Amino acid sequence: MARRAAKYAAGVAAGAYLYHKTANEFFLSTTALHDGKQGFTSDARLERAAEQAQHYHDCYIGSSPEQRLRGDQAQRPRAPRLCGENQFASMLDFRAATKVHVAQAANTAQARQSLRKTLDCVIGSRVRTDALERYGVTQRPREWDLRQSEKYDRKNGYSLSGVRNEASGSMGYVSRSITSPAVNRGANHLNRATSGTHALSPRQAMESLQAALQRADTLDPAAQFAAGQALLTFRRVYAAPENWGDSEKVILATLYAHGLVSKTEADKIEDDRPSQPGDLAKGIANRNRGVLGPILHRADMLWQERILKRDAAAIDDLKQSEDLAGVPFAHFKLNDTGSGFEDCSGWGSSFTGLNVAAYLNHARLMSGEQRLSMDEVKTIVACLNAVWDNAGSVRHTLRETAHGCFVGAGYTVEDADEFHAQVCRDAAQAFYGGKQLRRIQA
Structure with a gap:
């Protein structure tokens, strides 16, 4: 017994x-x-x-x-x-x-100085008319100082980036979970959240960054985090129609025209996004788009429409957030060679990172400066990674971020992959x- x-x-x-x-x-x-x-x-x-x-x-x-x-x-x-x-x-x-490795690699006085110069270019402190003429730029803001723009105080779709989400215990707008598998609450809910009291306006993010830069002589992790938030939210100010113009139709088009960004490389970023041919051509275990997320999304839509009998306006509101269908349960996938696993956001290579690097490059060129060097791109990657390296469902992985930033600065996806591989080798050596x-x- x-x-x-x-x-x-x-x-x-x-x-x-x-x-x-x-x-x-x-x-x-x-x-x-x-x-x-x-x-x-x-x-x-x-x-x-x-x-x-x-x-x-x-x-x-x-x-x-x-x-x-x-x-x-x-x-x-x-x-x-x-x-x-x-x-x-x-x-x-x-x-x-x-x-840790990426943050410490960017924690230098040189990175801080470079970022400060780029910020001066971005807000309009260094704009040169001869540079505008050189690049044939006709789209320009009425006030060079973009801090005078009404959008500087307006919260936007990136205003929850890096903001603590008390419900999930992570950051950002939403996280798909065991207890909350349906994440689509409609476009109106998303708009209210990104304009709510916890969300950051570009002014708040920029002022937080300036304060962080004054507290240290290097670009320490706190400054990198603040920089990531500022660079994301301020893009909507810089690329506003009344300022320097749309991110893709104007800013990227200018960079393409002058050979400063490769359209071929940018298309690789686009093709890696969920449901694009490049992603769908991969095996199910290698894709960015998850399996359960879309199934749950469709089930939730049917539940809302046929069981709960929501009205047409409510259903239309939900349909405007179709992108959330791809939010995954499991944030990992099989790597392309099938030899192991890698982190996966469910969103694919970061076109947001591409647009951030592109507008920073554009601002530097309009100020008569050189484009971002490869070391400066690595600093931008570190800043965005500081904001996105969490357990939330609205983020990008280190590799995805590197893909976008390198291509947006005029480099290649292969350059980004080499950077990622070297980071992994060096980080593993220091860690173990x-x-x-x-x-x-x-």
């Missing part, structure tokens, strides 16, 4: 352990079912992992070459490295290590090497 009870207890304990490992510590997830929020939506795991990764990074970077060699030689991963260019044993290690050094030194 006692033996049977012991076996039963052992079975229950093993089952509980397996459940906990699967639900709360799954190696391809950065979230947990029991997160105290909506289930698989909180940033808590990722934030704890990033804090630990910072310790490993500091230990490794602060060590002598001889000590680093010891840490490198002591690396003995107990699990196969199937994540992040096959450099990491788990998605949590990958996300935390690369987040630092981890071993801390064990050796303990």
